[in-house]
Amino acid sequence: MASHLSIESSNQGPHRKVRLLELRADIPAGLYFVAGASFIGAFILIWLILTALELVLPMFLPGPKSVWLEFVRQIREGILLQDTGASLYRITLGWLVSTLLALPIGILMGNFRFFEGLFEPFIDLVRYMPAVAFVPLTILWTGVGDGQKILILFIGTFFQEVLMIMDNVKGVPREMIEVSSTFGLSRWEILYHVILRYALPGIWDTFRITLGWAWTYLVVAELVAANVGLGYRIMRAQRFLQTESIILGILIIGLLGLFTDMAFKAAYKRMFRWMDRKG
Amino acid sequence: MTEPMLEMKNIWVKFTPAHRPEVVAVEDASITVQENEFVSLIGPSGCGKSTLLRAAAGLEQPSSGIIKVQGQTVDRPGADRGMVFQAYTLFPWLTVKENIQFALKKTALTSAEKEDRVQQYIRLIGLEGFENSFPNQLSGGMRQRVAIARALVYRPKILLMDEPFGALDAQTRLLMQELLLEVWEKQRSTVLFVTHDVEEAILLSDRILVMTTLPGKIKSEINIDIPRPRRLVEMETSIPFAAYKKQLLELVREEARKSFGYQVSSGVA
Ligand SMILES: Nc1ncnc2c1ncn2[C@@H]1O[C@H](COP(=O)(O)OP(=O)(O)O)[C@@H](O)[C@H]1O
Ligand SMILES: [Mg+2]
Numbered sequence: 001m002a003s004h005l006s007i008e009s010s011n012q013g014p015h016r017k018v019r020l021l022e023l024r025a026d027i028p029a030g031l032y033f034v035a036g037a038s039f040i041g042a043f044i045l046i047w048l049i050l051t052a053l054e055l056v057l058p059m060f061l062p063g064p065k066s067v068w069l070e071f072v073r074q075i076r077e078g079i080l081l082q083d084t085g086a087s088l089y090r091i092t093l094g095w096l097v098s099t100l101l102a103l104p105i106g107i108l109m110g111n112f113r114f115f116e117g118l119f120e121p122f123i124d125l126v127r128y129m130p131a132v133a134f135v136p137l138t139i140l141w142t143g144v145g146d147g148q149k150i151l152i153l154f155i156g157t158f159f160q161e162v163l164m165i166m167d168n169v170k171g172v173p174r175e176m177i178e179v180s181s182t183f184g185l186s187r188w189e190i191l192y193h194v195i196l197r198y199a200l201p202g203i204w205d206t207f208r209i210t211l212g213w214a215w216t217y218l219v220v221a222e223l224v225a226a227n228v229g230l231g232y233r234i235m236r237a238q239r240f241l242q243t244e245s246i247i248l249g250i251l252i253i254g255l256l257g258l259f260t261d262m263a264f265k266a267a268y269k270r271m272f273r274w275m276d277r278k279g
Numbered sequence: 280m281t282e283p284m285l286e287m288k289n290i291w292v293k294f295t296p297a298h299r300p301e302v303v304a305v306e307d308a309s310i311t312v313q314e315n316e317f318v319s320l321i322g323p324s325g326c327g328k329s330t331l332l333r334a335a336a337g338l339e340q341p342s343s344g345i346i347k348v349q350g351q352t353v354d355r356p357g358a359d360r361g362m363v364f365q366a367y368t369l370f371p372w373l374t375v376k377e378n379i380q381f382a383l384k385k386t387a388l389t390s391a392e393k394e395d396r397v398q399q400y401i402r403l404i405g406l407e408g409f410e411n412s413f414p415n416q417l418s419g420g421m422r423q424r425v426a427i428a429r430a431l432v433y434r435p436k437i438l439l440m441d442e443p444f445g446a447l448d449a450q451t452r453l454l455m456q457e458l459l460l461e462v463w464e465k466q467r468s469t470v471l472f473v474t475h476d477v478e479e480a481i482l483l484s485d486r487i488l489v490m491t492t493l494p495g496k497i498k499s500e501i502n503i504d505i506p507r508p509r510r511l512v513e514m515e516t517s518i519p520f521a522a523y524k525k526q527l528l529e530l531v532r533e534e535a536r537k538s539f540g541y542q543v544s545s546g547v548a
Contacts, residue, residue, distance in 0.1 A: 179364065198372075
C-alpha cells in the first residue's frame, strides 16, 4: 500500500512517467479514452485504405463512402427509421417479457431450494437448445407476426437470465439475512428490505447483459417471415449482394446495442452510488 | 432468584450433510446466563461454539433441548436476542445512521425517539461525525462498532456475539475490547460472547465456559473474580489475570491437542 502511494505521488510531478505495462497499474483517464478512440480510428483507416486502393472487391467490402450513401438513402426513403422502430419494438417486448418472468422466478429459485429443484433441471436442458432451431417451431406455433419474433428473443434470453438472477439473489451473505431476522423482521420483509436491496445492482447488471444478448438474437428473430426490421434488411441485402446495406445494418445494430449498454451503465452509477464508495 | 435471562437445557445439535456422515456439533450442553451477566464461551476452533450460540439465537434448530429467554421458550430468531457476527453484516446501501436505525424498524418508537436513540448509540460507540458515512468508507473496527450499536439499539434482552473481533488486526482488536468493556460497564446488559481468545474472555467476562473438542460439551466453568471497572493494561499484568490465563490455557489446549491428534509431552507453561 505504502509503496503504491509513493509511486502515485511521485507521478504528480510535471515529468511523470506513465507505466503502461505495470501489472494492474492505473493510467490517466485521458489516455484510456484516447487509446480506445484511436483503435476505432485505425480500424476505419485500414478499411478506407483497403477499399480506396481497391485491394478488396467492393462486392465483398464496400468503402465507407458507399455505406454512408446507403445510410443517406435509407434515411431519405424512411426505411431506416421504419426498420429501427420495428426492431426496437420487438427487442423491447421480447426482453421485457423475458425479464418480467425471469425476475420473480429467479428470486424464488435463489431463495427457496424447492423452486431451485423444481425449475433448474428444465432450464438447464432448454438453455443449451439453439434459439435458431426454434424458428420453424415458433412459426408453426405463433404464425409470422411480431409474436414469433418476440418468442425467439424470449427463448434466446429468458433461460440464461433466470439463472443469472438466481445467482444474484444467492450472493447475499447468509449472516446479513440472519442478522435481519434478529431485528424482528418477517421473511417477506427480509426478502424485500435486505435480499432484494443487496442483489439489486447485480440484477441491474443482468438486465444490461441480457438486453445485449437480445440485440444479438435480433437477426435470428428476423431471419424468416419478416418484411421490416434491421435483421430483415440484412438478410434481404444478402440475397441481392448489397454488401453496403449489410454493413450498414451491422453498424446500426452495434451502435444501438452500445447506446443501450451505456444507458444502463449510467443508470447504474446513479442508482448505486454506495457501491463505488470504496474506502 | 429471578428467572435467568437465558437458559439452555440439554442442547444437542446434529448436522446431517448430504453424502457425508452425521456431525454432532453440540452434545448435551446446558448454559444459564443471569441478567446483566457477561458470559464467554471458549474452546478450540471447530468445537461447536458458533453452533451453540446460533442455537441460542434461533438460527440453528437443536435436535433436542430447551431454550428459554426469561422463562419463555423460544425456537426462532426474535428481537429479544441481538446478534453480532464476525463477518461484516452492515447494509452497504445505508449510512451508519440508517444502518443503526434499520434495527428499530419493528419498534413502536416515534421517528423523533428513533432519531434520539440512534444518536445516543452513535455517541456510545464513539462514531460522532461518521453518521452519514457508508460502510465501505469505514475501517473494519469502525464497522464492527456500528454492528454492535445496531445490535444494542433496539435493547434486546440478551446480546449474542460470535467472535466479533476475530477479523480485526491485533491493535484494533485491543481497542475494540477496551471499547466493549467500557460500553458494557457503562450500560450493563446480558451478553453471551464466543471467542477462542483466552485473554479476551478473561478481560470481558464474569464467567467463562470452556467447551470440549467435537462433539462440543461444556467441560468446565470458571468465575472471573476480578473487580470492575477493569482496565485492560493494568489487568493484563496483574497476578490473578495470569493465574486465570494459565488455568484456561491448559483447559483449552488440552482440548485443542485432542482434535489436533498430536500429543505434546511437556505441559503448558
Ligand atoms: N451447517 C453445517 N453443516 C454441517 N456441519 C456443520 C454445519 N455448521 C457447522 N458444522 C460443523 O460443526 C462443527 C462445529 O462448528 P462451529 O460451531 O462453527 O465451531 P466453532 O464455532 O467452535 O469453530 C464443525 O465440525 C463444523 O464443521
Ligand atoms: Mg465459530
